[in-house]
Amino acid sequence: MPTPPERSDHILIVDDDAEIRLLLGRYLEKNGLRSTAVADGRAMWRALDEGAFDLLVLDLMLPGDDGLTLCRKLRASSELPVLMLTALGDETDRIVGLEMGADDYLAKPFSPRELLARIKSILRRTRSLPPNMQAAPGERLCFGGWTLDTVQRQLIAPDGQSTPISGVEYKLLHVLATHPQRVLSRDQLLDLTQGREADPLDRSIDVQVSRLRQRLNDDPRNPALIKTVRGEGYVLSASVTAAAP
Template sequence: MTAAPEHLLIVDDDRDIRTLVAEQLSDAGYQVSAAADGVEMRRILDRGGIDLIVLDLNLPREDGLTLCRQVRARSETPIIMLTARGEPIDRILGLEMGADDYLPKPFEPRELLARIRSVLRRSRALPANLEPLDAVRARFNGWTLDFERRHLVDPAGRVVMLSGTEFRLLRILVEHANRVLSREQLLALGAVRQAEALDRAIDLQISRLRQKLDDNPRAPELIKTVRNEGYVLAAVVTLE
């Protein structure tokens, strides 16, 4: 039995771009839906079945960053962000809001197709029995990680700010507490977005998380390194 084609959603207020991209992706074998703004995007997402979103940054009324944040608050559907802007800050903001990749306009259709295939390949690489758990928050060693508000609260009740990458990585560690995860598994689980996935990226983010958690890097008690295997959150976690 042939598998159904993956379903992509193109969100762009430029009709010509929507039509062109939709035609090219359809020719490549994908099922494609298109939306001109956030209202149409949400209507399509509510029907379910979208495997990846190609989202323009410069949209009327609600911009792409706002929509990206909304999508990421309720799902892990991969997002590739498009923008005509060339400023590095736009790329950084997009990634921090949860975009999986970033492509400036104008772009080669073949490059977009390659990015889509790469992001989808990584999203399918979730290791067996490592699916995220359904919970609103997690408590461990006096700390609280709020999945809905996407922030961390220390034992004294103070909010500790986390970057988008730090939040994703900590959530993965929390949801799979006391299980050793290799760097490859952490990457496959989306701990570091594709556009950030440089050598030692996981190690760098682990180091930053330890600082936020007051976890002594010389002798960490919370996020431990298992030699030649990976990292583990060594704590009793209560999910709510």
């Protein structure tokens, strides 16, 4: 029997500029991707309800709910990769977008070729880890007495109190918690949490791990939860269970 053709990735574009929607849709389809383009948040939610998508290209400046608000709401129930677009070049907007859960950020004006490269990079890194446990939308990940709430994006201590955690720290802990007892390299962690290639001198993952250990009251000299595997990376050594909220 003939081998069925592979399903091409389906990209949802949300931008209120009709010309951009048309241009991007045509370019992505010319390069082997399927695309659906809508103009605002309401149409985005309808599209997500009606179909399955592999990545969301989301403009920051939209009528009604803006891109940051939509991204935050989406992250309460979905890990769909998000590439944020903006006409603003302010680094603050980029940081806020990443804190809200965007996987990457691209400032307008941009070339369709660059957008395609970013899309492929996001899809590649979100699929770069071997499958392990996957948190269903709305679940809590429990380990070592701690709970990571994937709806509120909060870390809950064993005594039930919420522990402050940044967006970057949440992403890092979420990656570790959905791949428990598996060693993840610094390159993998940097790529998955911050959306960029690793620099040999980049120690930001080490800094974030150090901060997470402080949040988790994990002794840095002899950590019980996030352990260092010399020459390889980090591992969440505790077993993880998923529970309904």
